[in-house]
Amino acid sequence: MLDVSGLGIRFGGNHAVRDVTASIAAGQITAIIGPNGAGKSTFFNLISGFYQPTSGSITFRGEDITRLKTHQVVGRGIARTFQTTTIYKDLSVLENAMIGHRIRTRAGLLDALLRTARERQDDAGSRAGARQALERVGLASQADRPAGALTQEGQKRVGIAMALSSDPKLLLLDEPAAGMNPEETVNLMGLIRDLVAGGLTVALVEHKMSLVMGLANQIVVLHHGQKIAQGTPQQVGHDPAVVEAYLGSHAHGGQMGHNTTDPQEAGHA
């Protein structure tokens, strides 16, 4: 569904992502993992058009989207959520989801001023699309509450609903379980499975190995901006390069150390 080839970006002299060739298969869950600073979030920012790559290309459903702007990428069917709970906390849950539907509407300033048929259709369409997205994430009953009043998990769901209401084919989740307790994490995993069962393709960046191992069909491992492995969880878990990367960073108090000392991880292991 999504193919990146030779993808790279340089910030000054630093290669944040370097010559990554990988693919995300339709209807599956692909996890991007790697130690801190491996370039995972940068990789997402490149796909979603936030950064322009300095080399390589991105192809989505047969179309070259390398040079597209972010909103155009959303228009092609790739939506994303952010690492932190980035939503509009002052707006209602419904309004958050309606904002995500904007790319599917065409009404502009003139339509607004003249209250044209297009404006009325788009407004109704936004409402319907947003409600549908809220149904999918289980927030339909919370639609009129301010988004900031929801729990951490609820706010994550708002972020996902905002992405879903743009009617994406591919959903990019940047650390969806960050800041969640074990129970919330399990709920989230259920939600992601439901979405994929409904025909969505999901790619996620995640630190919690329990979530990655429990969910992913495919894992892409990045290290120092380069892809060092791709395969099923079993394949990747036995890959010497991956073990080396994680143990190497463990010695410096990196990601692996975080995982083994995290009690909620132990609970799921």
Next chain:
Amino acid sequence: MTPQAAKKLAWGWPILFVLAALVPLLHPSSYMLDIGVNVMIWAIVAYGLNVILGYTGLLSLAHAGFFGIGAYTVGILTLKAGWNFWLAWPAGVLLCALLGYGLGLVAFRTKGDAFSIFTLGVGVIIQLVINKWDRLTGGNDGLNGINPPPGLEGLSKMVGLKLTGGFYYLALLALILTVVVVARARFSTFGRSLIAIRGGEDLARSAGIDVYAHKLRAMLLSTAIAGFAGGLYAAYVGFMGSAITGPVTAFTVLLYLLVGGLGTLVGPLLGTGVMYTLSQGLKGLQDYQYLVFGPLLVLLVMFAPQGLVGLWERLKGRRGGKKDA
């Protein structure tokens, strides 16, 4: 504000406008009427600033420059080109819309504080051009003897009013049009996208909003409204100098907006009404009036950062909370 709350408030507007329309029939002094006309004109300017700052979250300090362009367009076209006011007025609005769009094309390459500084520079340049282009704008002498809109005096007399009364109704109609335009822009698919941009540009972008295109249109609407007020102002006061087009005016309108409540529909009118009337009442104090304004502003920022509208909503919320308890 939720759409439901907006709908509830929508009932207040017709009542307010009807009450405002009754004022001249009570034979107020022409001084009172003059304050009314000025409040309405400056409220329109504040509504324009509210579109770009209150809804989109971008502080444009060139706003008074566009007010000036609208005013000078009417002044120059009627005085020097012999145009009818009723043609010159929309021409000024159109020019401001185009120039605002053009400014946006360049200015939106900057963000945040840089954008404000950039537009401050543009505001200064607009004022300087108006001040130095003697042959077109009258330079330091300004423009004098701009005629009232043709037909307005006759219409006023027909209903037994002086010219100021006629201007009062014209300003009221202009204000109503502005409020309707701004409300429609705000509570629409387009307006929701502006609020999204205000809440976070990167988030809006990743939600699929074409941020640049929306900012350009917000700027166009904002400057068009400023020019709309400017054209009316020119015909009302009949003379003007370049001072009114500078950043000091922009900051004054900003103050009105902050006092009223940024990003609200009532705020621009409320803030302008309170602050303009207050400054007229304190005129006898001359420069000492800032001894009143200064502390007042500090208190406002400390205790009502959302302006008078925010203060009202907080008090209402507290009262509602007690009822529940």
